[in-house]
Amino acid sequence: MNSSSPTPGTLPGWVRGIDRLTDAAAALAKWALLLACVISGGNALIRYGVGTSSNGWLEIQWYLFGAGVMLGAAQVLRLNEHVRVDLFYGRWPARRQVFMDLFGLVVFLLPVMGLLAWLSWPLLVDMVQSGETSPNAGGLIRWPAMALLPAGFGLLVLQAFSEIGKRVLWLQGRIEMNTHYEKPLQ
Structure with a gap:
């Protein structure tokens, strides 16, 4: 291990x-x-x-739910809590699991999330420029909800790079296996 590499256990x-x-x-x-x-x-x-309702309040709850999903997805990946069809993976040795993780991150997650972030950006720009609002009476402007798409997809891309880095470091013996599943910072 050269002097510029992190000590075991550090990222x-x-x-x-x-x-x-x-x-x-x-x-x-x-x-x-x-x-x-x-x-x-x-x-x-x-x-x-009371017998009354507001489309604006209904829409803001949808926007907030969208924020929860799009802003929380990268954390699910970071904590390795994402859905996985585990027919074989759980029985594999750690090294094979890490290679499978790398394959999924590089071949599937990065390209798809990158493409979705790229495709959602022009939609966001159009909505901001046009000031598009909901067609419902009392509805809200739409661009804040649309901004969640490139933001969430972009966060997933960044977190994918982080996860790839952790797995490569583990394969090189520079971090311990559980280092890349650490709990969120408080």
């Missing part, structure tokens, strides 16, 4: 930086989901208790 600054960004997005996602639930409950109470 390079760029990996830690991406993980911190993912943790921050996940914290926003958590609060967005809580707020969406509170607004949803409030909407139900007002609709059935």
Whole structure:
């Protein structure tokens, strides 16, 4: 191991930086989901208790739920809690699991998330420029919800690079196996 390589158990600054960004997005996602639930409950109470409703309040709860999903997805990847069809993977040795992770990250996740981020960006720009709003009475402007798409896909791309880096470092013996499954920063 040369002097510029991290000591076993430490991650390079760029990996830690991406993980911190993912943790921050996940914290926003958590609060967005809580707020969406509170607004949803409030909407139900007002609709059935008072007999009135607001499209704006319904739409903001959808926007917040979208924020929870799009901003929280990278954290799910970071914590290795994503859905996996585990017919063989769990029985494989760690080295094979890491190679399978690398294959999935490089061949599937990066290209698809990169493409979706790229394709969603012009839609966001069009919505911002046009000031597009919901066609519903009292509806909201749409670009904040659309901004969640390139942001969420971009976060997944960044987190994929972080996960690739961790797995390559593990294969090189520069970090311990569980280092890349550490808990979120507090």
